[in-house]
Amino acid sequence: MSLTLADVHRIAHLARFEITDEQAKATAAQLNDIFAMIEQIARVDTTGVAAMTHPLDGAQRLRDDVVEPAPDRAELLRNAPAQQDGLFLVPRVIE
Amino acid sequence: MSELAHSGLARLAQRLDRGEVSAVELAELFLGRIERHPDLNAWLDVRPELTLQQARAADERRARGERGPLLGMPIAHKDIFVTRGWASTAGSRMLEGYMSPFDATVVERLAQAGMVCLGKLNCDEFAMGSSNENSAFGNVLNPWDRAAVPGGSSGGSAAAVAARLAPVATGTDTGGSIREPAAFSGVTGVKPTYGRPSRWGMIAFASSLDTAGLLAASAEDCAVVFNSMLGFDPRDSTSVQRPDEDFTRALQSDLSGLRIGVPAQFFGQGLQPDVEAAVRTAIEQYRQLGASLIDVELPNAPLGIPVYYVVAPAEASSNLSRFDGVRYGHRASRFDDLTDMIKKSRAEGFGPEPRRRILVGTYVLSHGYYDAYYLKASKVRRLIAEDFRRAFQVCDLIAGPVTSSVAFNFGEKAADPVSMYLADLFTVPASLAGVPALSMPCGFGHRGRPVGLQLIANYFDEARLLGAAHRYQLATDWHRRVPPGF
Numbered sequence: 001m002s003l004t005l006a007d008v009h010r011i012a013h014l015a016r017f018e019i020t021d022e023q024a025k026a027t028a029a030q031l032n033d034i035f036a037m038i039e040q041i042a043r044v045d046t047t048g049v050a051a052m053t054h055p056l057d058g059a060q061r062l063r064d065d066v067v068e069p070a071p072d073r074a075e076l077l078r079n080a081p082a083q084q085d086g087l088f089l090v091p092r093v094i095e
Numbered sequence: 096m097s098e099l100a101h102s103g104l105a106r107l108a109q110r111l112d113r114g115e116v117s118a119v120e121l122a123e124l125f126l127g128r129i130e131r132h133p134d135l136n137a138w139l140d141v142r143p144e145l146t147l148q149q150a151r152a153a154d155e156r157r158a159r160g161e162r163g164p165l166l167g168m169p170i171a172h173k174d175i176f177v178t179r180g181w182a183s184t185a186g187s188r189m190l191e192g193y194m195s196p197f198d199a200t201v202v203e204r205l206a207q208a209g210m211v212c213l214g215k216l217n218c219d220e221f222a223m224g225s226s227n228e229n230s231a232f233g234n235v236l237n238p239w240d241r242a243a244v245p246g247g248s249s250g251g252s253a254a255a256v257a258a259r260l261a262p263v264a265t266g267t268d269t270g271g272s273i274r275e276p277a278a279f280s281g282v283t284g285v286k287p288t289y290g291r292p293s294r295w296g297m298i299a300f301a302s303s304l305d306t307a308g309l310l311a312a313s314a315e316d317c318a319v320v321f322n323s324m325l326g327f328d329p330r331d332s333t334s335v336q337r338p339d340e341d342f343t344r345a346l347q348s349d350l351s352g353l354r355i356g357v358p359a360q361f362f363g364q365g366l367q368p369d370v371e372a373a374v375r376t377a378i379e380q381y382r383q384l385g386a387s388l389i390d391v392e393l394p395n396a397p398l399g400i401p402v403y404y405v406v407a408p409a410e411a412s413s414n415l416s417r418f419d420g421v422r423y424g425h426r427a428s429r430f431d432d433l434t435d436m437i438k439k440s441r442a443e444g445f446g447p448e449p450r451r452r453i454l455v456g457t458y459v460l461s462h463g464y465y466d467a468y469y470l471k472a473s474k475v476r477r478l479i480a481e482d483f484r485r486a487f488q489v490c491d492l493i494a495g496p497v498t499s500s501v502a503f504n505f506g507e508k509a510a511d512p513v514s515m516y517l518a519d520l521f522t523v524p525a526s527l528a529g530v531p532a533l534s535m536p537c538g539f540g541h542r543g544r545p546v547g548l549q550l551i552a553n554y555f556d557e558a559r560l561l562g563a564a565h566r567y568q569l570a571t572d573w574h575r576r577v578p579p580g581f
Contacts, residue, residue, distance in 0.1 A: 003458075007458075008454070011454050011457050011458050011461070012454065014457050014461060015412060015416075015441075015453050015454060015457040016416075016419065016434070016437045016438050016441055017438055017441050017442050017445075017450065017453065017454070018435075018438035018439050018441070018442040019442065027450075027451070027454060030451060030512055031451070031454060031455060031458070033511075033512065033513050034404060034451070034455055034512060034513060034516075035455075037400070037401055037404065037513050037516070038401045038404055038405055038459075038468070038472075039401075040398060040401045041398060041401050041402060041405070041468075041471055041472055041475050042467065042471065044395075044398060044471075044474075044475050044478070046471065046474035046475060046478070049474040049475075049477055049478060050474070050477060051470055051473035051474050051476075051477065052473050052474070052476045052477035052480060053303055053473055054303055054333065055289040055290070055303065055480065055527075055528060055529020055530075056289065056290055056335060056529060056554070058290065058333055058335070060332060061332055063329070071196060071197070072196070075196035076196060076422075078194060078196060079193050079194060079422070079423035079424070080422060080423065081420060081421075081423075081424075081425075081426035082426070088421055088422050090421055090433055090436065091430065091432050091433045091436055092432075092433075093433050
């Protein structure tokens with residue numbers, strides 16, 4: 001399995017990463033090396049084996065749906081690149 | 096005073112309790128050492144006034160009659176843990192200057208116990224790396240040999256402790272990022288059972304693997320700090336609930352009857368002779384100290400690297416999607432629209448290793464590939480975990496190397512990501528299984544660089560792990576060696 005330039009651009013778009021053609025080329029080569037290494041797992045017999053996504057097979061803990069103290073809004077906005085009226089400011093999304 | 100800098104926590108506590116030294120004086124001692132050794136580039140944010148404020152508070156608590164093994168004790172935190180007073184960058188331009196509104200649970204718990212924060216430690220960007228060559232803020236140097244990498248991703252933690260710029264430091268271990276730098280830098284590094292230390296406030300890399308831990312000069316010191324550091328946290332959805340325990344309780348036990356498993360898979364091709372010699376000598380030492388050795392098999396361990404490099408990047412691609420320049424972190428200065436802003440912010444903020452791993456992760460989770468890659472890797476992961484369960488039916492601890500070689504030189508592996516990934520060969524299996532493991536110094540190899548011995552224990556068996564390590568450290572002095580000039 002070999003990644004093409006188009007593949008890299010497609011993945012970069014999915015990951016919301018800007019990538020130039022030159023970067024894509026270099027990245028494709030490195031990704032192909034990585035995938036060549038990863039391929040080994042395809043040959044392993046995993047019939048009847050359950051996937052392990054949590055080392056202790058833990059389940060998501062739930063809590064009661066009650067209101068808990070909210071963090072201070074000013075604190076949360078402290079690192080905002082741009083803000084206005086207590087809201088995060090971004091380029092216009094809806095025309 | 097430099098004798099104090101080379102002291103373990105027990106000795107420091109004794110001096111503090113006797114009033115021979117104050118928390119402020121201890122803080123000043125280490126801050127002075129940090130200032131005199133900037134060349135290691137281990138520190139990302141040091142604020143002496145903040146440190147001294149915490150030290151004064153600890154002295155006040157002591158003056159009021161409070162006692163505790165960590166009261167007034169200095170500690171440094173890997174820059175993966177968010178802290179309110181110091182910047183938290185995860186070693187990345189993406190978070191340059193980021194000031195967290197809260198402290199990580201681990202930081203908070205240790206502060207409550209009276210520990211005094213010396214500052215934030217350099218690391219590979221978003222904890223991705225094995226050499227600390229991936230930090231956006233420069234390489235960390237190995238105090239034993241400045242041409243050598245200290246290991247990663249907790250390179251700053253390892254270097255700082257090795258140079259005795261801090262008596263103990265937090266680290267994180269996702270695929271080996273505490274154990275490997277501990278081995279390369281000649282210090283003791285311990286990764287607890289997954290789920291024991293809280294991940295709240297730990298900037299996330301791979302959620303099913305990330306485990307906070309410690310680097311210090313001895314296993315004993317790690318045990319004492321774990322007593323305050325580990326424990327259930329309702330804010331961490333994967334935190335495990337277990338009765339309180341004393342991690343120092345097995346430090347005095349002897350080794351008779353202890354069965355140590357030696358896995359064939361950890362002694363194959365690729366293991367350098369100098370590392371193998373030091374590790375086998377250490378294992379033989381355990382036999383002389385009363386343990387029995389038994390051959391065990393971890394047949395699926397060699398698949399650890401490919402499994403890890405599917406699972407970890409997949410989880411990272413999800414965790415790092417929060418960095419979009421909207422609410423915090425780097426935002427590009429020029430862009431056409433929101434999507435462009437996000438794409439440029441991410442391209443500018445992330446270095447090459449996070450970019451690589453995000454792309455790998457995005458691919459293996461994408462439509463058409465999820466089954467073949469992520470799901471498949473997760474199944475092989477269970478096989479690896481089951482190997483450990485089976486091995487622990489016939490032994491109490493597993494021993495082996497941490498790395499296949501001593502610390503390599505800067506630049507040696509940086510050009511070839513896959514060869515860098517192979518540095519994690521012996522550490523990822525325990526990470527994937529989630530079992531506790533440590534590295535401790537057991538000698539020196541090629542070019543006088545440190546060698547680490549890895550011990551792995553069964554789930555939740557940290558006390559036995561630390562006890563066995565302590566026994567070795569009572570009979571040997573590798574862990575007390577300090578690099579020349581420090």
